[in-house]
Amino acid sequence: MTVIGYMKRSALEGVLGDLSDTLEVIAPLPSGKEGGVELGRFEKGAKVVIGPVKTMLPLKTIFLPPVEQIFRFSKSKNETMLTPSTPVTRDRVVFGALGCDIAALALIDEVFLREPVDEAYEERRTRTTIVALACEGQGPECFCASVGIDPVRPDGADVVMIPVEDGFIVETITKKGEQLGAMLQGALRDPTGPQKKAARSFKSSSRSDVDLSAPAGGWSAVWESEAWEDASARCIGCGICTVVCPTCHCFDVHDERHGNGGERFRKWDSCMAVNFTMMAHGENPRPQHRARVRQRYMHKLVYFPENHGAVACVGCGRCAVACPNRTGIGEVAARMRDQEEDSDG
Amino acid sequence: MGELMMIPLIARIRSIREVTFDTLMFEVAIEKDGKEVPFSYLPGQFAELSVFGVGESPISITSTCTRPGPVEFAVREVGLVTEAMHNMRPGDMMGIRGPLGNGFPVNEMKGKDILFIAGGIGLAPLRGLINYVLDNRSDFGAVDIVYGARAPNLLCFDWEFDTWKAAPDTRVHLTIDAPADGWKGSVGFVPAIVKELALPPGNRLAVACGPPIMIKYVLEDLAAAGYRDEDVITTLEMKMKCGVGKCGRCNIGAKYICIDGPVFRLSELKTIPSEY
Numbered sequence: 001m002t003v004i005g006y007m008k009r010s011a012l013e014g015v016l017g018d019l020s021d022t023l024e025v026i027a028p029l030p031s032g033k034e035g036g037v038e039l040g041r042f043e044k045g046a047k048v049v050i051g052p053v054k055t056m057l058p059l060k061t062i063f064l065p066p067v068e069q070i071f072r073f074s075k076s077k078n079e080t081m082l083t084p085s086t087p088v089t090r091d092r093v094v095f096g097a098l099g100c101d102i103a104a105l106a107l108i109d110e111v112f113l114r115e116p117v118d119e120a121y122e123e124r125r126t127r128t129t130i131v132a133l134a135c136e137g138q139g140p141e142c143f144c145a146s147v148g149i150d151p152v153r154p155d156g157a158d159v160v161m162i163p164v165e166d167g168f169i170v171e172t173i174t175k176k177g178e179q180l181g182a183m184l185q186g187a188l189r190d191p192t193g194p195q196k197k198a199a200r201s202f203k204s205s206s207r208s209d210v211d212l213s214a215p216a217g218g219w220s221a222v223w224e225s226e227a228w229e230d231a232s233a234r235c236i237g238c239g240i241c242t243v244v245c246p247t248c249h250c251f252d253v254h255d256e257r258h259g260n261g262g263e264r265f266r267k268w269d270s271c272m273a274v275n276f277t278m279m280a281h282g283e284n285p286r287p288q289h290r291a292r293v294r295q296r297y298m299h300k301l302v303y304f305p306e307n308h309g310a311v312a313c314v315g316c317g318r319c320a321v322a323c324p325n326r327t328g329i330g331e332v333a334a335r336m337r338d339q340e341e342d343s344d345g
Numbered sequence: 346m347g348e349l350m351m352i353p354l355i356a357r358i359r360s361i362r363e364v365t366f367d368t369l370m371f372e373v374a375i376e377k378d379g380k381e382v383p384f385s386y387l388p389g390q391f392a393e394l395s396v397f398g399v400g401e402s403p404i405s406i407t408s409t410c411t412r413p414g415p416v417e418f419a420v421r422e423v424g425l426v427t428e429a430m431h432n433m434r435p436g437d438m439m440g441i442r443g444p445l446g447n448g449f450p451v452n453e454m455k456g457k458d459i460l461f462i463a464g465g466i467g468l469a470p471l472r473g474l475i476n477y478v479l480d481n482r483s484d485f486g487a488v489d490i491v492y493g494a495r496a497p498n499l500l501c502f503d504w505e506f507d508t509w510k511a512a513p514d515t516r517v518h519l520t521i522d523a524p525a526d527g528w529k530g531s532v533g534f535v536p537a538i539v540k541e542l543a544l545p546p547g548n549r550l551a552v553a554c555g556p557p558i559m560i561k562y563v564l565e566d567l568a569a570a571g572y573r574d575e576d577v578i579t580t581l582e583m584k585m586k587c588g589v590g591k592c593g594r595c596n597i598g599a600k601y602i603c604i605d606g607p608v609f610r611l612s613e614l615k616t617i618p619s620e621y
Contacts, residue, residue, distance in 0.1 A: 070351045073397045079379065080397055080438045084352050116350045116589050219598055219618060250593030253351075253586045257398030264397075266351070269592070276594060279584045280402070280424025283557070285597075285620045295620075299596060306599040 001153065001160075001171050004181045005188025006195050008167040009050070012095075015187045017044040019093060022183075026062055027095040028055055039094065050096050050163075054138045058246035058316065059101035060108060062094060063124045067267040070120075070253070074261035087120040092128040093180060096161075098135050099154030100144045100316035104246030105130075106156050110308045111249060129180045132157035133168075137205035141317025143330065146210035149314060152202055162199040164191075169199035210330040212311045214302045215337055222302070223294075227335035232293040234325045239270035241327075244318040247300070250276075271295050297332050350589055353395055353440030354382070359415045360435055364501045367422050368466060369431055370407065372415035375441060384444070386410050388451060388474035389580055389608045392443025393588045394418060396429040403585040403603070405470040406444065407502075411480035419469040419501065445588040446607050449474050449552070449578065457550045458486035462563055464535045464555025465494050468501045470580050470607075471554050476505075479512045488512070489544060493520040493535040497528050518542065536562035546572045553579045557621075564611060574612035581607045581621050597621055 007015065016025050020042060027048045031038035036056060037049045069085040109125070112118040135144075135151035144151050153160050158177030161168035169191055172181040191199070215221050242248040252269035256262050269276060272292050278284040286292055304312035313329055320328030356373035364370050375384040386406055395401040402424070408417035422431045430439065451474070459478060463471050478485045490509060494500045500519065510517045520531040520538045531538055536559060551572055553563050560579060567577050583595040583602040595602035598617030614621075 075397065075438075078436075080355060080440075082352060082440075084349055111591055114590070118351075118589075118591055119349050120351075223618060249591070251586065251591070253401060253592070255395070255398050255400045262398040264351075264395075266586075266592075269594070271593065271596075277584050279582070280427065281421075283582075285583065291620070295596075298598075299593075303596065303599045 001173050004170050004172055006167055006191040007170055007187050011187045013048060016042050024090045024092040026092060050133060059097050060246050063121055064249060067265055070264045070266055072263045087123045088127050094128060095131045096133045097130050099149050099151035100314040101246050102130060102132055102154045102156040103149045103314045107247050107312055108249050129158045129176045131159040134160055134162040134202055135204055141321050143207040143210040144315035145206040145208035147311060147313060147315045151204040151206055162202050164195045164198040169195060212301060212313055212333045219298060219302050222336045225336050227332055228290050228294040230335055231327060231332050232290040234327050235293050236324055237272050237289055239272040240322045241319040242270035242272060244322045246314055246316055247312040301333055353442045356439040356441035358433055358435050358437050364419050365499050368419055370417055370419045372417050374415055384416055386444035387448030388477045389449035389470055390444035390446045392441050392445060395440035396426055397440060399429040400426045402426040403588055407469045407472045409473045409476040411477050421466050446603060449608050454550060455484045458548050459488050460544055460549055460551045461490040462539055462553040463492045464559040466501060467555035468492055472502055482513055488515040491518045491535060491538050495522045497521055497525050535559050536566055539563055540566050551577045575610050577611040
């Protein structure tokens with residue numbers, strides 16, 4: 001980690017504009033009429049929203065787009081020609097990413113970069129430099145510190161910008177970050193002593209007391225937990241939790257035909273959907289709502305840790321904010337553990 | 346695999362054979378850039394077959410790698426993709442991604458007696474293994490094949506039965522659910538026939554595939570007969586999309602059926618929830 005300088009907030013849009021000559025620049029931009037913020041492609045003249053606002057959709061959207069063409073095909077009498085799609089056309093930089101979202105990428109990497117490697121995902125990861133915005137804890141829903149994430153200098157960031165005074169202290173972390181840092185030099189000045197001090201003492205207020213740990217004994221210990229009854233009784237099965245979740249990564253594959261050609265897509269899917277596991281002949285191994293609710297939490301809290309050593313939750317709290325019934329994963333995890341203690345006693 | 350995870354190769358249909366009224370067997374040659382390429386696989390593996398513009402389906406490979414030539418897939422018409430396949434003709438092109446999945450542990454099965462148990466279309470994944478075993482006959486012990494369907498005309502791959510019966514130390518026990526005109530074999534459900542045969546575990550593995558209700562009773566009966574969980578092998582069917590452990594659809598417990606399976610020993614199945 002190297003402090004490379006101080007950048008004034010007012011210089012940021014100019015810097016991004018200059019970068020957009022050579023890179024695809026992605027940043028949090030205003031969205032809709034109600035003060036929403038979404039990651040989007042920065043065009044010169046745009047205003048970036050850097051501040052205490054979490055994008056409604058997580059950073060995963062730029063690595064696993066909601067809908068993505070896999071290939072196009074065209075048919076002639078004797079041949080079918082396939083043209084694989086190009087995942088990215090230029091090297092990219094994403095500005096203002098938050099620690100929770102960046103940490104989630106490391107979890108998705110476990111799935112998409114294991115053999116056989118998902119080439120489209122890998123190319124997007126390789127060709128994207130991530131500039132984190134040190135996060136104070138964006139809202140009461142945040143609990144990234146509870147799952148071991150440092151929201152100030154998150155693992156996985158290439159560059160970190162730490163808000164001080166009316167600008168940022170810029171630190172580079174990786175080789176990729178140094179390369180980007182070199183492109184920022186024109187907008188940087190030497191930080192003052194107080195600025196450096198403010199960056200060093202920058203702290204997050206993210207909650208660190210949310211316990212997502214599963215009890216010993218694996219899935220079977222909590223399979224019949226009343227947590228699933230409670231959570232499914234409150235759940236309307238809308239699946240918004242999976243849409244806003246930075247670690248949810250399930251997808252569907254489907255084809256469209258246009259004349260003698262067509263295309264194959266993949267698009268986000270949700271284990272909360274009834275047809276997620278419904279087979280063509282009508283069998284469905286997970287037909288009950290309760291079983292689907294259980295699957296979502298078990299996958300994050302029990303199965304993923306068993307396979308990859310970490311819970312598949314980064315404490316962003318988006319699920320509880322988006323849920324019509326405000327169900328958060330922390331309370332479900334607590335209920336799951338209660339059950340286990342009850343049955344022991 | 347093709348060179349790219351989600352990009353299929355071309356499977357050109359060489360011939361189509363009727364298996365039952367709703368099941369066709371496609372013999373396909375695999376092509377890349379217009380040239381035929383080799384396709385190596387293990388018994389029990391599967392592939393994602395696609396009809397371009399309609400979609401993809403996971404289908405088990407029913408041929409055996411011991412017989413070079415076209416790769417065979419038996420496809421029952423149950424949904425949109427399989428319906429579109431049934432409308433295809435020799436010369437038509439499907440997409441193919443594979444081989445996928447783990448396949449049967451053929452090396453660990455060597456030297457063992459094998460009891461094959463199948464119901465209906467469940468014979469499709471076992472047929473490749475049966476032919477593999479018979480093509481390497483001296484590597485394996487006694488072979489017994491119990492196979493049943495609801496009616497005689499629903500028995501799949503009936504052209505194989507005489508060859509199998511004629512193989513050394515190999516017995517085929519066919520059964521149908523209810524008496525039918527002209528049927529001279531056993532009548533009764535597959536689990537009942539297995540029970541009646543009462544083949545002792547000893548050095549024997551049981552390999553079963555069929556409808557869930559058949560599997561349920563077969564597993565219970567084998568356990569009661571003293572078969573150890575690690576000596577009972579089955580292959581699962583699940584909804585799949587990517588086939589390579591990413592899309593999440595076939596996740597059960599900490600396993601993905603597409604990459605950790607579809608072949609499992611009963612001892613492994615007992616480590617995951619029974620959501621299959």
